[in-house]
Amino acid sequence: MTELPVAHPIASPQPGAAEYPGLDAWRDLPVVQQPTWADSEVHRAAVSELSSLPPLVFAGEVDLLRQRLADAAEGKAFLLQGGDCAETFEGATADKISARVRTILQMAVVLTYGASLPVIKMGRMAGQFAKPRSSNDETREGVTLPAYRGDMVNGYEFTPESRAHNANRMVQAYHTSASTLNLIRAFTQGGFADLRLVHHWNKGFTANPAHSRYESLAREIDRAVKFMDACGADFDALKRVEFFASHEALVLDYERALTRIDSRTGLPYGTSGHFLWIGERTRQLDGAHVDFLSRVRNPIGVKLGPTSSADDALRLIDKLDPQREPGRLTFITRMGAGNIREKLPALVEKVTASGAKVLWVTDPMHGNTVTSPNGYKTRNFDDVIDEVRGFFEVHHALGTFPGGLHVEMTGDDVAECLGGADPIDQHAFLERYESVCDPRLNHMQSLEMAFLVAGALGKRP
Ligand code: PEP
Numbered sequence: 001m002t003e004l005p006v007a008h009p010i011a012s013p014q015p016g017a018a019e020y021p022g023l024d025a026w027r028d029l030p031v032v033q034q035p036t037w038a039d040s041e042v043h044r045a046a047v048s049e050l051s052s053l054p055p056l057v058f059a060g061e062v063d064l065l066r067q068r069l070a071d072a073a074e075g076k077a078f079l080l081q082g083g084d085c086a087e088t089f090e091g092a093t094a095d096k097i098s099a100r101v102r103t104i105l106q107m108a109v110v111l112t113y114g115a116s117l118p119v120i121k122m123g124r125m126a127g128q129f130a131k132p133r134s135s136n137d138e139t140r141e142g143v144t145l146p147a148y149r150g151d152m153v154n155g156y157e158f159t160p161e162s163r164a165h166n167a168n169r170m171v172q173a174y175h176t177s178a179s180t181l182n183l184i185r186a187f188t189q190g191g192f193a194d195l196r197l198v199h200h201w202n203k204g205f206t207a208n209p210a211h212s213r214y215e216s217l218a219r220e221i222d223r224a225v226k227f228m229d230a231c232g233a234d235f236d237a238l239k240r241v242e243f244f245a246s247h248e249a250l251v252l253d254y255e256r257a258l259t260r261i262d263s264r265t266g267l268p269y270g271t272s273g274h275f276l277w278i279g280e281r282t283r284q285l286d287g288a289h290v291d292f293l294s295r296v297r298n299p300i301g302v303k304l305g306p307t308s309s310a311d312d313a314l315r316l317i318d319k320l321d322p323q324r325e326p327g328r329l330t331f332i333t334r335m336g337a338g339n340i341r342e343k344l345p346a347l348v349e350k351v352t353a354s355g356a357k358v359l360w361v362t363d364p365m366h367g368n369t370v371t372s373p374n375g376y377k378t379r380n381f382d383d384v385i386d387e388v389r390g391f392f393e394v395h396h397a398l399g400t401f402p403g404g405l406h407v408e409m410t411g412d413d414v415a416e417c418l419g420g421a422d423p424i425d426q427h428a429f430l431e432r433y434e435s436v437c438d439p440r441l442n443h444m445q446s447l448e449m450a451f452l453v454a455g456a457l458g459k460r461p
């Protein structure tokens with residue numbers, strides 16, 4: 001982390017905000033990556049509106065997820081977390097949302113088979129509207145404007161009006177999240193997730209001759225589904241799946257305004273999503289993000305990049321999971337394919353030796369970003385897979401559990417990452433590069449990753 005924390009004035013607590021001791025302590029701490037909208041009338045009105053709107057997720061669901069993640073931390077389940085780098089308001093259409101959910105369900109079926117374990121399904125969805133940036137500004141042809149920070153903060157269009165930070169966008173992010181979640185709940189509870197249907201979709205993947213190397217695994221899964229059917233498995237019960245929403249808890253005005261006190265337990269919950277994570281750029285031990293998230297009951301993730309020391313990890317555990325509660329804390333490592341085998345072992349060893357039970361997840365995307373010769377931000381599929389393999393190798397060598405996969409992916413046929421069995425080359429970027437932030441695996445690359453990871457999981461001792 002090269003960025004130094006800078007103090008930034010954020011308006012004091014709003015009347016109407018849920019009250020609990022310490023929930024506003026972050027306001028006195030150094031905070032990075034925040035919009036510059038503090039203390040305007042628009043900002044006050046937006047925060048106060050958010051404070052009075054209904055929660056997007058419920059405390060009981062959040063508690064259930066914590067239990068599921070506790071299972072994963074113990075090696076009894078595997079987490080699949082995927083979605084856009086940056087969701088957009090415009091992209092929140094039924095087609096795009098359903099394609100993403102569908103792809104995650106398809107990946108999950110393959111991984112469930114490979115791991116012989118339940119797979120916890122989680123979208124980077126319904127809230128992933130704010131982005132940390134390495135630079136405050138962007139310059140195009142001599143014109144400098146504020147950098148795009150996600151639809152929750154400003155617009156992608158390169159004009160002064162669009163790039164101005166606008167607190168009303170937080171309210172729009174809430175409503176877009178609500179309609180996204182509504183559709184996700186309908187799909188995953190209303191029959192769309194039927195195992196037989198999802199399995200049938202996967203046949204489209206292996207029908208492509210480029211994917212013939214995955215045919216034998218696909219046939220095994222097919223036999224398993226037929227076997228379940230012959231045994232009289234209750235496929236009706238398998239029509240419903242649990243699906244959780246997650247995002248980076250970046251804009252603290254938004255997260256604070258959506259914090260609610262649960263009437264059963266009397267404790268604060270972030271109700272903007274089930275699982276909230278702290279990014280690589282905002283995980284300062286004495287910073288506002290770590291403090292704020294230490295005070296909500298949600299399961300929390302922290303991204304750990306190649307500069308993370310074991311000491312950082314131990315101090316994060318002390319702050320975020322002082323009770324050592326299984327399921328509370330997930331470390332999402334994003335080291336880069338070239339670093340993971342060297343950097344991860346010391347972290348895992350020291351954390352394990354401390355007695356903490358964290359869940360280890362690999363994000364094989366963010367340490368592997370490169371620029372293509374024709375100037376696009378991209379990732380090589382082979383590097384992504386190599387980081388996943390390195391993650392598995394390290395955990396297998398140490399006898400710890402590689403508990404999950406965190407990916408930037410979409411259900412659409414975009415061209416943003418290079419390679420795959422049916423390869424994407426850089427020329428395809430000209431027509432099919434849609435991301436407003438980082439490059440995502442497309443539908444086929446996502447499924448291919450699931451088949452490759454399922455193979456690696458199957459080799460588990
Ligand atoms: C992200 O997940 O899009 C992101 C910004 O990741 P990181 O915090 O790991 O850089």
Ligand code: MN
Nearest residue numbers: 085408437438
């Ligand atoms: Mn990203």
